[in-house]
Amino acid sequence: MVKRAQTKKKASAKQARLNDDIGEETRLTMYRLQLEIRHLEQRAHDLFFQNLIKGTSHLALGQEAIASGFGAALRPNDYTFCTYRGHAHTLVRGTSMTGMLGELMGKECGMLQGKGGSMHLTDVEKGAMGSYAIIGAHLPIAAGAAWQAQYNKTGQVAVCFFGDGTTNIGAFHEALNFAAIWKLPVVFVCENNLYMEYTPISDVTAVEHPAADRASAYGLDSIIVDGNDADAVYRIAVTAFDKAREGGGPSLIEAKTYRHSGHSRADPASYRPKGELEAWLKKDPIPMYRQRLIDFGVKESIVKNIEDSVIQAVDEATEAAKASPPPPVDYAFTDVWADGGSSWRN
Amino acid sequence: MVKRAQTKKKASAKQARLNDDIGEETRLTMYRLQLEIRHLEQRAHDLFFQNLIKGTSHLALGQEAIASGFGAALRPNDYTFCTYRGHAHTLVRGTSMTGMLGELMGKECGMLQGKGGSMHLTDVEKGAMGSYAIIGAHLPIAAGAAWQAQYNKTGQVAVCFFGDGTTNIGAFHEALNFAAIWKLPVVFVCENNLYMEYTPISDVTAVEHPAADRASAYGLDSIIVDGNDADAVYRIAVTAFDKAREGGGPSLIEAKTYRHSGHSRADPASYRPKGELEAWLKKDPIPMYRQRLIDFGVKESIVKNIEDSVIQAVDEATEAAKASPPPPVDYAFTDVWADGGSSWRN
């Protein structure tokens, strides 16, 4: 009995310490961010099936802890670069939900005026430097933003999110080597969700850990983190950012995770082995994180309050975006050039 | 005294054994190949300065042991793929010196009818599947030839030669991963001559050994060989070929070497630190190999005979190529399509 109590006491002391290094405020932020992503994406899913969102849409349900952990660790003037699966990473920079849903619906209120769509979400004012829909391209581009930070000694970092499948394309290799030799303040984050579209990553990759097993090819440390644990992600992010800001160069981080939905709206994900999804649903980052907050002594009412306010925010954004008209047709002809126009002749 | 004699005896026993595993015939072949490359390239150099060769030319003086070691280990129906610095690798397949010099001079007797030039030497009949002038492209192409061999179970291997600088381009990465996951019978040979054109490879590469330190990123062994020692190269080649033919998949080999001349004809190589060339000239593969033949008991007259016959062959090829007329102008309009023509309309 005594022994058990001691263990328990030790455990909660450890929990308290764990809570300390991150702090309640940051933890609540991360919980909110994860919920925002979850609810906004589920809403996008629903709107898709109401035919209010066209084209395509790639959800990151189940992967929320990664964007949230990094989001909480970033400074407002840091840069983020992400992919077509970029709702999460754009949202954690504090962008407007209405602007985002509006863009998915092709409305005038869309953050890109209806010109970009789901795969190109961008909010430069918030440091969300774009979503890139061609695999690999944004890795060297993120290195370029980091080069600017280094050149101007601004102390900014650039973070680049991408998937496991992306580690097999040439641009990955070029960007990693380039960032390493120039010691650029860029953090490459591989979200290993086990699949490259419909193909298991292990079928098409020569190593077990697509990113971590390649770090040494660029003189970098091999780093793997539990991508379903926002705290673990946050800690890794802080370490990598500190290194980058101190001139220590890039990091390559592999976060293990899983997407609950298919690759894109068209995909029922029938290629998954039986039971795989179910096993991962047990590791769903959001209920786990909720439980941790409670365990750490956060009041249920505070947690509930966050949950309600997120749902309310998503509801309001949905209504606002629905109410927005389609973009005026002359939007099609603006913004090719810096002068605002699109003319190629005089 | 006794001890020394014993050591000597031991040493020569070891030498005999060394000689045995390769055999005199193969060694003489490798000596001949090295000399052919050396003399043919020096001739190309001279012809350049007589303005009989135009355009550009990239010599591999000093790197002859690599092409020769692999050349001796290849079967006639194996495939080789090389770069703009490809005289050596084409020559070791047994291609005609006249065809080669003729091509460099833009003559009718040129192996490519004057359409390719120095950077595109190809002799498909001999398995020399082309010289590629855009960095990296031929690595996946070589993998494709190996795929054919695997698919048709022909037992062929494909060998792909490239430089240290090539390890930093995307196609390198894609080809290595691809070859590894499909277990293709392809051998990638990185000739590390310390420079990417005029820039030291260490200035632009995140690891010390540009190829070997990246092998693990593709689940491959890290292999480094003395690229100035044809015997060492030959042994590595045999091992890699055996593995490939047995279904063991690709190998990545880094051969350390040095080019005695500049990057291309325009380059005086003034970027080299003082003394570097001199140090490497002491490790010139050809005199070293000659000495080894003598040490192993090959008669001076046999060696001399090879030397004379190579010079004679280069002389004859030079005269034949000089005597050849320029290509008929209608050659410009043939061979775009399989039907021999170049028409894009009816």
Place this chain on the structure above:
Amino acid sequence: MAELTYREAVAEAIAQEMRRDDSVVFLGEDIAKAGGVFKSTVGLWEEFGDLRVRDTPISEQAILGAAMGAAMTGLKPIAEIMFSDFLAVCWDIVCNQIAKSRYMTGGQVDMPLVIRTANGGGARFGAQHSQSVENWAMMIPGIKVVAPSSPADVKGLLAAAIRDPDPVIFFEQKSLYATKGMVPDGEHVDEIGKAKVLRNGDDVTILALALMVPRALEAAERLQLERGISATVVDIRSLVPLDTKTILSEVIKTGRVVTVEENPRLCGWGAEISSIIAEECFYDLDMPIVRITTPHIPLASADELEDLMIPSVSRIFDTISREVD
């Protein structure tokens, strides 16, 4: 004859050729077990197995490089590049290697391969997944360029492309995948390099390709009904080789020509054809040569904006109504 969709015709053509020739192999991303992201290759992996129908990593340079190396050594590979926009990540292999190797080697190297790719807009996918890049391919000496508009042409021309000893880029318009049409049963092989006159008229000749073909046909019907303008519609089908015989003779018949291109304006295929007409049929023309194209702007994703940019039936109708009097 059977009614097939455009996407089904793709799989049917590949299956037909794989059955008759063991050297035909097929590789690409998610093309095997998943049947392709556009479901255009369903059933091939099941029929031909792991060795002939192979999923690849996201390594377009490796995909096309491997196809090239295999083609040079005796196979007849079909490689899928999922969206034609992605040709940009492997453009070197296409334009500098595949297109040039036979020529550069004085004819030593064979290159019997097909690159299939989903091209064009209309699906709200945005600027990086909607481009019409048939002009990129036409621009490069050494590649044949085919873009079918119907399921029958998909089957016949894709089969012909696979048998062709030269490299062919085969552009499938992604908005056409769901369209249906009658397709000949059994072995069906068409000829690459022949345009098709789909409608005969007296007043104006409309030259169109891929998705622009059904739109041109519909516009032609409306022009007849509403304006009494009688239009010839020519489906170009193949940009290289280009059937200038058919094109020029159809232009001369009406003396008026309009091209309808999905590629953005500058250096589109219509520019090339216009320049050939302006050089060779100048004295036969009764009207300036008019080009209708997607404007020279990246493609927007919102419905209203994308629809405005890609030539529509009503834009074709309006333009021709205005120009032809």
Place this chain on the structure above:
Amino acid sequence: MAELTYREAVAEAIAQEMRRDDSVVFLGEDIAKAGGVFKSTVGLWEEFGDLRVRDTPISEQAILGAAMGAAMTGLKPIAEIMFSDFLAVCWDIVCNQIAKSRYMTGGQVDMPLVIRTANGGGARFGAQHSQSVENWAMMIPGIKVVAPSSPADVKGLLAAAIRDPDPVIFFEQKSLYATKGMVPDGEHVDEIGKAKVLRNGDDVTILALALMVPRALEAAERLQLERGISATVVDIRSLVPLDTKTILSEVIKTGRVVTVEENPRLCGWGAEISSIIAEECFYDLDMPIVRITTPHIPLASADELEDLMIPSVSRIFDTISREVD
């Protein structure tokens, strides 16, 4: 005014702009310590140092990706792609990323960068190092495309390109590097998007670009002397924006037009301009529009063959002699 070579004018323009603006940075392969493989950037590393003039690995996607990321966040990068043929290995960054980002983001993203590259043939370098790919760039919405023919234009237009808030691909013709010309001293900035009338004539208007400009001028002299044909020569200078005002007005003046293009025939810039003329000046033309181009074939390396392929003074002279009567 001072006499400079075309290659010296490159370095002079870059130095001029780097002196006035700290946000201008320069990266590429062998451009710094070695001064460039064409010796066109000699002295820049010595003057501006390691942080502003940087050698890179052979990683063209990283070079242009880094330039793009830096441009988006406040720098004004100049990136060298050694030979324009190598644009193929980083084409995605050019055409899908750099060209489209401002538009796709509704104008949020700035892209003030310059890609310099050695373009064109004449040096016996063979099919992978001799291409004229100015039409590749013209084809892509969202990039400006400049190709100077003289040292003065190199200096003025490169300086303008560096100051331009939009991405510019700057094509330097490698056979022109050694040519000389008078260049204004001190700060010199030209305007992008203006063609230049270099010679006035009454009978025919020759439109040319880069290396084709001196050849067109020489042919025009011979036409005057030997045939009494008086030719206008227009140096297009910039393909995007295209100075259609100057071009069309010069075409109308003579009623006859010939384009001289180094790019291979299909979908070359001359096709585009021909199609504009055929649409907008149809009734002003007295003669078919004639295009003189490199044939649609990869370039051969042997002297005799290469010289036959790229439009020469005598081909221009012969063609115009034959067409203009």
